[in-house]
Amino acid sequence: MNGSVAYILMGFPRVSETFIASEILRVERAGVPLRLYVIKPVEEREQGHDHPVLDAIAAAPEYLPDPKGLTKPLHLWRYADVREFLPALGRCIRRRPHGVARAARTAVAQAFRDRRTPTSGPRKIYIKELVQAITLADRLHPDVRHLHAHFAHGTTTITWLAACITGLPFSFTGHARDIYAPELNPKGWLRRKLNAARFVVTCTEANVRHLRAIAPKARVHLVYHGLSADFTNLLRETNGHGVHSNGRLRILGVGRLVAKKGFDVLVDACAVLEQRGIAFDALIVGQDDKDGDALRAKIAQLGSPVRLPGPLGPADLLTEYRRAGALCMPCRLLPSDRDGIPNVLVEAMAAGAPVVATNVSGIPELVEHEVNGLLVEPDDPHALADALVRLHDDAELTRRITANGRETVKARFDGDRLAQELADLFREVL
Structure with missing residues (x-):
């Protein structure tokens, strides 16, 4: 097989998301080479696993820098908050200037589109996710040929922007609140993701109908989770x-x-x-x-x-x-x-x-x-x-x-x- 698939996860492993670990193991065993990239540390309440499936996964997760310093309002960002992200930004601008510009246009346009009021500044969350996407793009192993995210909100935004930078195709799995809560993908953001993705996976026929109603031309596939x-x-x-x-x-x-x-x-x-x-x-x-x-x-x-x-x-x-x-x-x-x-x-x-x-x-x-x-x-x-x-x-x-x-x-x-x-x-x- 030519290359590997990069799984992009917000946190891993999480107690409430053992079905994702099970999926990763089984896709590996089906012969698809995987690499795992984790966006932020796992919350304390999600720790404490006792699941053998984790020990059986071959791919070792690579953790991106902790983004907690980026959660402050944009005008309060300081050098210490972005220090760990700056080397990746420099490398990506040198190696992929057009890709970085493409991702920046996508993120900044949405940051202005989703302003609280017409006179407000751009929404910081999209700038934060752009910074994380640049870091992800910088970290990707040379053999990665496809990006796949779980959950349709922040994880998929970061994955999509990283795909813009690298020119790689991406896909994502939508689950529940991430595809139904308007505030997680405002101003047509979910429709844009659906249309930009090579394909989309979801776990119920009800979800398939919902997503196709949002983006009729999107390639949406039903794949049930199955028994873990x-x-x-x-x-x-x-x-x-x-x-x-x-x-x-x-x-x-x-x-x-x-x-x-x-x-x-x-x-x-x-x-x-x-x-x-x-x-x-x-x-x-x-x-x-x-x-x-x-x-x-x-x-x-x-x-x-x-x-x-x-x-x-x-x-x-x-x-x-x-x-x-x-x-x-x-x-x-x-x-x-x-x-x-x-x-x-x-x-x-x-x-x-x-x-x-x-x-x-x-x-x-x-x-x-x-x-x-x-x-x-x-x-x-x-x-x-x-x-x-x-x-x-x-x-x-x-x-x-x-x-x-x-x-x-x-x-x-x-x-x-x-x-x-x-x-x-x-x-x-x-």
């Missing part, structure tokens, strides 16, 4: 089935503590179950985040037995899936944020947990009501409680949707096969 490499290996190495022997309904939620996951609705549904006298245990496993305090306050206010044990590694999470009487994902659509297909739904179905979810975004592309799971309307704790009781009371329904869930993952969400589809797209440009 860690979970695939664990399932191959272990045997086990759900255990529900004590007569109590065991409810499991998995995900970051953010509003779009709808875990507050799960807490309310548990209150409904208590009112009905249903014996249950409930826990929500996942990384604390911006809505964690509100969720804890609701649990305390209701005196709810719902527990928040924090994040778990893959092996412990698999154990919880197998113990669960229901994996519950009451996701909702927010004005500027939503899930696509939560990866935990794929994991739970593969592990043999019956799933209850909401019929929003890409979830119905995975979960078919009363076939391989149960679907309810979002923000309806009574409907959610009813679905949980159905699973608890109807053993035949639970057995059927659990078996069908496993088959769905095998047939349509095989991570190795889906990574091969992505690898084929990279081979076209290499």
Whole structure:
């Protein structure tokens, strides 16, 4: 194969983005040479990995200079803030003056286009991303022939500008909030990225329709995430089935503590179950985040037995899936944020947990009501409680949707096969 693909990541590795690490490993194993470039240090809350997939990735990540000094207003930038970026700027201007000028025109035009008011100065964020793009372009290994970014906002901006400088083609993967929140790509910025990219990848058919409506001529490809490499290996190495022997309904939620996951609705549904006298245990496993305090306050206010044990590694999470009487994902659509297909739904179905979810975004592309799971309307704790009781009371329904869930993952969400589809797209440009 002629050359390598450079993966551009905002932070790596992140606890909440293990699906990206899984993708990288599988694309490597599909025969595509990769190089990894990381834009900024990983946040403290995203650290603490216990995922074997990271040790198996061959490409060593290269970290760009920490951009924290560039977060100040533009007129407050000092030599100390930009010192680490200046050598790259000098080299790029000497080696690729036309490319730097092309990237600068693109960034500065958007910086003025996106001004707060007609009399405001240019938006600093685009200048910051231009500086980072110049550094990235300077760092790229000579064998890199294509650039690929994950998430359609800042990472893709930096990648696109680096492509302008180097003349290399680029692509990106759009996920959820990064393609739906207007403030992340204002003033037609997402449409320009879609049209500039060689191709675009996204993880649900709903996202494909959304992106094609923005840029009808863009090459947008559907590639589901698939079951992660860690979970695939664990399932191959272990045997086990759900255990529900004590007569109590065991409810499991998995995900970051953010509003779009709808875990507050799960807490309310548990209150409904208590009112009905249903014996249950409930826990929500996942990384604390911006809505964690509100969720804890609701649990305390209701005196709810719902527990928040924090994040778990893959092996412990698999154990919880197998113990669960229901994996519950009451996701909702927010004005500027939503899930696509939560990866935990794929994991739970593969592990043999019956799933209850909401019929929003890409979830119905995975979960078919009363076939391989149960679907309810979002923000309806009574409907959610009813679905949980159905699973608890109807053993035949639970057995059927659990078996069908496993088959769905095998047939349509095989991570190795889906990574091969992505690898084929990279081979076209290499």
